[in-house]
Amino acid sequence: MNTKRLWRLASLLTVMAMFVAACGAPAATPTAVPATEAPKPTEAPPTTAPxxxxxxxxxxxxxxxxxxxxxxxxxxxxxxxxxxxxxxxxxxxxxxxxxxxxxxxxxxxxxxxxxxxxxxxxxxxxxxxxxxxxxxxxxxxxxxxxxxxxxxxxxxxxxxxxxxxxxxxAMEVIKYIAGMLAGSRAKTDGNPKLGYMATFPIPEELRLGNAIALGMKRTCPECTMDVRWINTWHDPVIEKEGAASLFDAGAQVVFTGADTPAAGDVAQEKGKWGINYDHVGACKVERCLTTPYWTWxxxxxxxxxxxxxxxxxxxxxxxDADAGGMGLYGFMEGQTPQPGVEGLPAADVQLVKDTLAAALAGKFTRFDVFKGPIFDNKGNQILADGVSLEQLDLDGFAAFGSPCKVCMYWWADGITAELPTP
Structure with a gap:
C-alpha cells in the first residue's frame, strides 16, 4: 500500500471506533460539586471603569x-x-x-x-x-x-x-447669631473690633458679612468690623496671612469665609478669638469661639x-435653619460651649440661645435677619422699619444682571471697609 492508502485506512478505523463508543457507552452524568466547594459569588461588573x-x-x-x-x-x-x-x-x-x-x-x-x-x-x-x-x-x-x-x-x-x-x-442666620456672640466677646474684652476674612466679591460674601455686622450690633452697638479680601476659597497659607493681618490691625475676634480653620489657629497664637466656618469639627483650639457649620x-x-x-x-x-442643614458649634444639642463663652454677660448668651432656638424651629429666618430698619455704613437707609429683603436681594448684584430691587451691594453700619469691585 502506498502512503495515501494507509492514511485513508487509518482514518476509517478511527471513525468506526468513535461510532461504536457513541452507541455503546452509557451517557455521561454531571459531576456533583463537592459539599466543601460552594460556588463563589460573583460581583456585578461596574458599568464603567475608572x-x-x-x-x-x-x-x-x-x-x-x-x-x-x-x-x-x-x-x-x-x-x-x-x-x-x-x-x-x-x-x-x-x-x-x-x-x-x-x-x-x-x-x-x-x-x-x-x-x-x-x-x-x-x-x-x-x-x-x-x-x-x-x-x-x-x-x-x-x-x-x-x-x-x-x-x-x-x-x-x-x-x-x-x-x-x-x-x-441661609447661613446668614447662623452668622448673625455668631455675630452676637463675637460682639459680646469683644465688648467684654474691652476691644470692640471685629474682622471678617472674605473670599471673593460675590453676593454671598457680602450677605454673610452684613449678617455678622447686624448681629454684632445687637450685643455691642459700639463695635466695628474690618474686612480683608483673600480671593481664594482654600489656601491655608493665604488664609493664615489674612487672619493675622486683621488681628494685627486690632481685631479682637476674626471670622473667616474660607475653608480652613485658620482664624482659630491664628487666634490661638495671638491670644485673640477666631470663628471658623463650615465643619462641625473646625473648633480644635481653645481660642476658637464657635463655628457656624453645615450638616449636608x-x-x-x-x-x-x-x-x-x-x-x-x-x-x-x-x-433655612429648620431644615437641619446647619448649626452653631457649642450651642447645639449635646455640645458644650467653647471656653471663650465663659464670662460673657448672661443676657448676651441667653439672646444667642433664644435666637438659635427660634431659628431651628423655623420662627426666625433670613428675612428676619434682613428686616428694617437697616442702614449702610454711609448712613443711607437700606430698609425701612419692618420691611425685609426679598430672596433676589439676598442673592443679587445688579452688576451681575440680577433683577433684584435693593440687592446686596452695600455694607451694613459698623463695617469700616469700602465696597469691593464686583
Missing amino acids: ETVGGFQIPATEAGKFNVAMVLIGPHDDGGWSQAHYEGLLEVEKNVPDTHVAYIEFVPEGADSEQVFRSLARKGFDLIIGTSFGYMDPMEVVAGEFPDSMFIHLTGFKTNGTNYGNLFG GPVYSRIAAETKAGTYVPGYEYF
Missing part, C-alpha cells in the same frame, strides 16, 4: 445602583467646606438604598470643572453635585448636553428648571431620594 481625564481620576459607576458624584474645590478632609460636603455625601449612601457615591477633589473652577462634569455625565452618573460658586456656568453647559443626569450646583443663582438646579442654605447629610439624602424616584424638580432651593 479613567483619567485632564489629570483627574474619573470614578466608575456601579451597575444596578443609583450613582451620585460630587466635585470638590478642595480636599475632602480639609476640616471645612469640602469635608462638610463629603460627609454629607457619605450620608446619602447610608440613607438612600441601592446608591453608590463617588467624589473628585481639588477641581479648580472654570474649564477644568467643565471637563470633569462632562466626564462624570458620560460615565453615567445619575446625580452630579458641584460644590463651588465658580462651577455654576460650566455645570450649566454640561447639563444642557446630558438631559438624563441631574446636576445640582451650590451657592450660585442659576437653574434650567429641568435637570440643573441651585442649592444653598439630611439635605443631600432628600434630594438624592427624590431624584432617584423621579420626583425632584430642580430650581432655586434655599433652605
Whole structure:
C-alpha cells in the first residue's frame, strides 16, 4: 500500500471506533460539586471603569445602583467646606438604598470643572453635585448636553428648571447669631473690633458679612468690623496671612469665609478669638469661639431620594435653619460651649440661645435677619422699619444682571471697609 492508502485506512478505523463508543457507552452524568466547594459569588461588573481625564481620576459607576458624584474645590478632609460636603455625601449612601457615591477633589473652577462634569455625565452618573460658586456656568453647559443626569450646583443663582438646579442654605442666620456672640466677646474684652476674612466679591460674601455686622450690633452697638479680601476659597497659607493681618490691625475676634480653620489657629497664637466656618469639627483650639457649620447629610439624602424616584424638580432651593442643614458649634444639642463663652454677660448668651432656638424651629429666618430698619455704613437707609429683603436681594448684584430691587451691594453700619469691585 502506498502512503495515501494507509492514511485513508487509518482514518476509517478511527471513525468506526468513535461510532461504536457513541452507541455503546452509557451517557455521561454531571459531576456533583463537592459539599466543601460552594460556588463563589460573583460581583456585578461596574458599568464603567475608572479613567483619567485632564489629570483627574474619573470614578466608575456601579451597575444596578443609583450613582451620585460630587466635585470638590478642595480636599475632602480639609476640616471645612469640602469635608462638610463629603460627609454629607457619605450620608446619602447610608440613607438612600441601592446608591453608590463617588467624589473628585481639588477641581479648580472654570474649564477644568467643565471637563470633569462632562466626564462624570458620560460615565453615567445619575446625580452630579458641584460644590463651588465658580462651577455654576460650566455645570450649566454640561447639563444642557446630558438631559438624563441631574446636576445640582451650590451657592450660585442659576437653574434650567429641568435637570440643573441651585442649592444653598441661609447661613446668614447662623452668622448673625455668631455675630452676637463675637460682639459680646469683644465688648467684654474691652476691644470692640471685629474682622471678617472674605473670599471673593460675590453676593454671598457680602450677605454673610452684613449678617455678622447686624448681629454684632445687637450685643455691642459700639463695635466695628474690618474686612480683608483673600480671593481664594482654600489656601491655608493665604488664609493664615489674612487672619493675622486683621488681628494685627486690632481685631479682637476674626471670622473667616474660607475653608480652613485658620482664624482659630491664628487666634490661638495671638491670644485673640477666631470663628471658623463650615465643619462641625473646625473648633480644635481653645481660642476658637464657635463655628457656624453645615450638616449636608439630611439635605443631600432628600434630594438624592427624590431624584432617584423621579420626583425632584430642580430650581432655586434655599433652605433655612429648620431644615437641619446647619448649626452653631457649642450651642447645639449635646455640645458644650467653647471656653471663650465663659464670662460673657448672661443676657448676651441667653439672646444667642433664644435666637438659635427660634431659628431651628423655623420662627426666625433670613428675612428676619434682613428686616428694617437697616442702614449702610454711609448712613443711607437700606430698609425701612419692618420691611425685609426679598430672596433676589439676598442673592443679587445688579452688576451681575440680577433683577433684584435693593440687592446686596452695600455694607451694613459698623463695617469700616469700602465696597469691593464686583
